[in-house]
Amino acid sequence: MVITATKNIAESFAGHQSVIHGKRExxxxxxxVNTAESFGAMLERVKEGVFHYMSGKHLDRNLREISFRWNIRIPMEKExxxxxxxxxxxxxxxxxxxKSVLNGATGKQKRRTQNNGLAFFYS
Structure with missing residues (x-):
């Protein structure tokens, strides 16, 4: 049985494969599935240790930060x-x-607008 959401995501990625636990694979x-489970475990650790609470209002920001940390990890080969x-x-x-974050911010400015929105300026 393939979960519908997972199947829909799989169609977006050319190299996506899956294992079938029902056949003891x-x-x-x-x-x-360790990658997905590991990301989920990281979400739980961050929720308990860093953010303590994730509201719907800031969930997008929280998830972007967690994804950023996940994507910039360094692979190490061990025996x-x-x-x-x-x-x-x-x-x-x-x-x-x-340093990585600041290099990406070079030449960019973020300012508040009159109605407390954000305006981005690139030089």
Whole structure:
């Protein structure tokens, strides 16, 4: 059984594959559900430890920040005790992350408008 939302998302990605847990298939090469489960676990940790509460008003901002942190992780190859090679992900150091964000902001200004909206200016 494929969940409809997952199936719809899968059609957007050319390389999407899935495993069938009902047939006791949990991994096929690099195809597994650990990535989705890991992102979900990260959401829970951030909710408990950083934001404490996520309201609908700021949910988009919270999710964008979490996605940003997820997307800038650094892959590290390790060898397991069994001798197999495994890719693990470590967070990018905070100062490197800040430099990345500031480099993207160069030449851009954000100002409040008369009605408290935001206006962006690019030079």
């Amino acid at each position: 949990y991994v096929r090469g690099s195809v597994h 397991t005790k069994a001798g197999r090679r495994k890719i693990t992900w470590i967070p990018m150091p905070v100062m490197t992350m800040l």
